[in-house]
Amino acid sequence: MADKIKDAKIIFVVGGPGSGKGTQCEKVVAKYGYTHLSSGDLLRAEVASGSERGKTLQAIMQKGELVPLDTVLDMIKDAMIAKADVSKGFLIDGYPREVKQGEEFEKKIGAPCLLLYIDAKGETMVKRLMKRGETSGRADDNEETIKKRLDLYYKATEPVITFYTSRGIVRKIDSELPVDEVFGHVAKAIDDLK
Numbered sequence: 001m002a003d004k005i006k007d008a009k010i011i012f013v014v015g016g017p018g019s020g021k022g023t024q025c026e027k028v029v030a031k032y033g034y035t036h037l038s039s040g041d042l043l044r045a046e047v048a049s050g051s052e053r054g055k056t057l058q059a060i061m062q063k064g065e066l067v068p069l070d071t072v073l074d075m076i077k078d079a080m081i082a083k084a085d086v087s088k089g090f091l092i093d094g095y096p097r098e099v100k101q102g103e104e105f106e107k108k109i110g111a112p113c114l115l116l117y118i119d120a121k122g123e124t125m126v127k128r129l130m131k132r133g134e135t136s137g138r139a140d141d142n143e144e145t146i147k148k149r150l151d152l153y154y155k156a157t158e159p160v161i162t163f164y165t166s167r168g169i170v171r172k173i174d175s176e177l178p179v180d181e182v183f184g185h186v187a188k189a190i191d192d193l194k
């Protein structure tokens with residue numbers, strides 16, 4: 001595994017719910033041909049499959065809580081292996097959610113060369129999620145769950161940013177700007193990798 005993906009760049013994309021991670025990742029895929037792996041999307045696909053594991057996951061996600069670490073990591077790892085031969089880079093979107101998840105990822109897969117910190121204000125994230133909830137069909141895009149997800153983000157994920165800042169790989173991106181301007185900064189951070 002480590003062999004297979006050793007030449008690929010690994011980028012962690014971290015930010016609160018509704019900060020714009022998915023939106024920016026899509027644009028990176030279009031411009032750079034990276035593989036986008038959203039831990040949330042992988043988990044939601046498992047739920048949609050109707051499997052027993054999916055049913056357990058659904059209950060956890062509906063409460064706005066974090067899914068057990070090994071489950072998420074195994075799913076990301078399998079998806080990375082599947083794309084290893086064709087991928088120049090991987091966008092790991094929405095992971096790590098807590099410092100421990102980052103440590104386990106590095107043990108089992110590899111080290112990130114960049115962490116894109118997609119930063120928006122709490123009130124902006126709530127507004128965007130309420131709007132997204134009108135059409136997303138996501139069980140967690142409702143006011144009560146949004147509040148829990150935000151609280152958990154500040155408590156569990158902000159330490160992730162501190163942890164990787166000390167390693168010098170964090171680029172903070174102002175996601176209050178219009179989508180294309182945000183992407184300008186994202187692209188700059190990726191271009192600086194070369």
Ligand SMILES: Nc1ncnc2c1ncn2[C@H]1C[C@H](O)[C@@H](COP(=O)(O)OP(=O)(O)O)O1
Nearest residue numbers: 017018019020021022023128132177178179
């Ligand atoms: N810079 C921006 N300006 C305005 N709206 C934005 C934005 N970035 C994203 N959005 C919108 C698109 C979605 O409906 C919603 C949440 O974006 P998202 O990419 O799904 O976030 P995340 O993946 O971080 O949860 O906000």
Ligand SMILES: [Mg+2]
Nearest residue numbers: 021022038040
């Ligand atoms: Mg997303």
